[in-house]
Amino acid sequence: MTSDLRRHLFYETSHSPALADLVGYERAREIIDFCFIANPYYPTPEMLADLQRNLPNLIKSYPSSTPALAQGHLASVLHVNPDHLVIGNGATEIIALINHTLIDRIAVPIPTFGEYNEKIQDRRDAELYPLDPHQRYELRLADYVAWVRQRHLTALLLINPGNPTGQLIPLDAMVAFLRETKDMELVIVDESFIDFAGDPIPSLLPLADQFSHLLIVRSMSKHCGVPGLRLGYCYSANLYILNRLRRFLPTWNLNTLAQYFLSLLPPTDAAYHVSRKRLIGDVRALYDALRGLPALEVYPTGANFVLFKITNGMTATELQRRLLEEHQMYVRDCSNKIGMDNLHVRVASQGREQDARLVEALRILTR
Numbered sequence: 419m420t421s422d423l424r425r426h427l428f429y430e431t432s433h434s435p436a437l438a439d440l441v442g443y444e445r446a447r448e449i450i451d452f453c454f455i456a457n458p459y460y461p462t463p464e465m466l467a468d469l470q471r472n473l474p475n476l477i478k479s480y481p482s483s484t485p486a487l488a489q490g491h492l493a494s495v496l497h498v499n500p501d502h503l504v505i506g507n508g509a510t511e512i513i514a515l516i517n518h519t520l521i522d523r524i525a526v527p528i529p530t531f532g533e534y535n536e537k538i539q540d541r542r543d544a545e546l547y548p549l550d551p552h553q554r555y556e557l558r559l560a561d562y563v564a565w566v567r568q569r570h571l572t573a574l575l576l577i578n579p580g581n582p583t584g585q586l587i588p589l590d591a592m593v594a595f596l597r598e599t600k601d602m603e604l605v606i607v608d609e610s611f612i613d614f615a616g617d618p619i620p621s622l623l624p625l626a627d628q629f630s631h632l633l634i635v636r637s638m639s640k641h642c643g644v645p646g647l648r649l650g651y652c653y654s655a656n657l658y659i660l661n662r663l664r665r666f667l668p669t670w671n672l673n674t675l676a677q678y679f680l681s682l683l684p685p686t687d688a689a690y691h692v693s694r695k696r697l698i699g700d701v702r703a704l705y706d707a708l709r710g711l712p713a714l715e716v717y718p719t720g721a722n723f724v725l726f727k728i729t730n731g732m733t734a735t736e737l738q739r740r741l742l743e744e745h746q747m748y749v750r751d752c753s754n755k756i757g758m759d760n761l762h763v764r765v766a767s768q769g770r771e772q773d774a775r776l777v778e779a780l781r782i783l784t785r
């Protein structure tokens with residue numbers, strides 16, 4: 419395994435390299451990928467068969483040039499105003515667009531999802547708010563707002579639940595925070611993992627029309643389990659924000675397969691929520707099992723992944739390497755995230771059976 423691992427790829431990106439890039443497509447099937455933070459229970463097998471049946475036609479067609487249909491399908495499952503949605507080729511496209519069209523200077527708590535601070539026009543315009551490792555990288559809203567005001571910033575980012583921490587800020591605290599920051603120009607709340615935070619989903623979406631400074635960003639890779647289709651969206655009641663984003667969005671930014679997938683959402687919404695709740699149960703079981711390992715300090719999570727710190731002297735890079743080479747498991751070494759030390763690993767649930775194998779491998783490697 420060691421010899422043919424494309425190890426240099428680890429140094430070329432601040433994201434973890436895709437498993438298939440590292441070891442090839444064939445080999446990737448033999449490895450359990452715990453970096454993959456996506457719902458393993460959705461799309462349903464019937465949806466995948468449907469996509470497969472339609473693939474030849476979809477590949478041979480142009481996508482729709484108007485986003486209205488896609489927005490309609492998505493809005494009907496989110497129960498929101500379709501005109502307030504902008505759908506992107508993954509949330510990453512939306513994030514790049516936000517950074518280029520809306521932002522001069524913005525507060526970004528770190529460690530974070532790298533696109534927010536890396537894709538800003540001039541990296542110096544992302545004012546990094548370092549979270550304290552001695553407080554488990556926990557974001558405290560009052561401290562954050564005070565810091566933002568002290569620097570005279572009028573735009574800020576918040577990821578809830580946080581990535582890579584998994585920290586969930588409760589809905590009532592988020593609402594109070596939005597009231598408190600009403601004078602700001604832009605508050606971006608990335609809720610890519612919120613569907614795994616509980617039931618009912620503690621999202622700001624149903625309240626978003628009350629806050630004109632709020633822009634919600636969500637990746638569908640995670641909650642819908644389709645990272646390869648490239649789907650994400652943002653929602654705001656602020657027409658100025660929406661129009662600026664739309665002006666720079668490429669025509670046909672969504673491919674036909676992604677558009678077809680969106681049309682499958684309304685008839686499969688019940689199955690989606692079953693899958694979501696099943697995964698929430700799996701993550702709780704994974705969290706409890708990890709907490710049983712003495713060499714790990716496990717952080718509370720509201721997402722579909724768990725972050726832990728290794729406390730026995732082993733580094734995250736060493737643990738990642740040994741899991742891959744000795745147990746055929748791939749986990750996220752978070753050492754290359756700006757603002758994070760070299761002791762943290764993030765694992766996303768892949769279902770109870772696979773998760774149990776991971777816990778067993780961790781038990782062996784950290785004893």
Ligand SMILES: Cc1ncc(COP(=O)(O)O)c(C=O)c1O
Nearest residue numbers: 508509510531581610637639650
């Ligand atoms: C917080 C957060 N937002 C957005 C994204 C981007 O997701 P995508 O471009 O796959 O939709 C990610 C991906 O990991 C993420 O963690």
